[in-house]
Amino acid sequence: MAGVTSFAESVKKIFNPSTPTYSTLTLTVIITAVLVKLVLGRYVKNKGKKLQSDSLIASGADAIFDAFVTIATLLSAVVMLVWHVNLDGIFGTLISLVVVKAGVDMLSSPVSELLGKSISADFVRRIKEEVMSFDEVNGVFDVTLNYYGPQTIIGSLHINVLDTMSARQIHRLTRKITEQLMEKYGIIATVGIYAVNTQGELADIQQKVMKTVYGHEHVVEVHAFYFYEDTKVVTLDVVPDDEVHDDAAFMEHLTGHLKAVLPAYNYHLLIDHNYTE
Incomplete structure (x- = not known):
């Protein structure tokens, strides 16, 4: 003024x-x-x-x-x-x-x-490393953090855990993660879960799908795999690099390739861009 x-x-x-x-x-x-x-x-x-x-x-x-x-x-x-x-x-x-x-x-x-100020990429990497320090965690994805004033950071993330863990074990793990993030960084976090299939047909399907998708040069990361046994539908999230500008065309290309390699299943892919790193 x-x-x-x-x-x-x-x-x-x-x-x-x-x-x-x-x-x-x-x-x-x-x-x-x-x-x-x-x-x-x-x-x-x-x-x-x-x-x-x-x-x-x-x-x-x-x-x-x-x-x-x-x-x-x-x-x-x-x-x-x-x-x-x-x-x-x-x-x-x-x-x-x-x-x-x-x-x-x-x-x-x-x-x-x-409005919610975004956090630096370096800070996001530190958070991922912190969460990966837990033995039960096999991957950290979808990190979303926003700064809402002094010592107030609110966000969410997803982790990969083995499908052999019980609900009680997962509850304990997520509680430990949220407590540690709050204690060390002042982050109020919600932790979501992705299951890694470790045995039987599900593990075989997941390995084949992940290998096929990762074979594309513009794919940076794949996560959130889930197989609906009753409908034979595979869902997963794919993070492309910055060279991909047409999400719909890229998704159609990946779906076509998956259908050619594994024709017995249908695929619902979500193109998930990395906005924090």
Whole structure:
């Protein structure tokens, strides 16, 4: 607000300049105002950082920006008194643009947090490594994490576990994972399950399907395999690389290949892009 108001007033002064007069009292008041605004702004901003309050940080920054606008007035007064050149409008316009730019950048932070800011790819990789440290986990997929403010990260992920695990064992595992993610990273996570077939016809079908799909050069990852024995339908998620731009055509191509290699089954594929790494 300080930047916009100052910009409007400064532009008016450029096109309609007036000869300002400065007294000792005026300059004293300007200097005092600058010092007070800088000290107050810095104090409020530091308090905001300590309390993790975006509103306090913004209030402190606004006071500091206002001080810079006042500094422009002070510089203009010095130039006017020494060289008798009126640069009040020009100085004010330049500093106002800087203040407006800084204000927009500052505003983008809380807006991103309200909408849910995505997490860095490096952080996602660390989370995957953390979850993979559990012996029962055979893969981590579909990691979705969003930042909703100070120490508030909410998301979900899926893990591969062997089909020999009981519901009680899986419950214990997911509980341990969520507790560890909360303790170490402050993440409120929901953990989903994908089963890895280890025996009989199901294991054979899964191995053949996975091998066939992974044989395509544009396939980065395959997960979420499931076989419906009553309908002979295979479902799975496929993550392609960045060179794939037509999901429907790519899915049709993969389905056709699977049908040619394993014609006894029908296939429902989901193209799942990686948005976090």
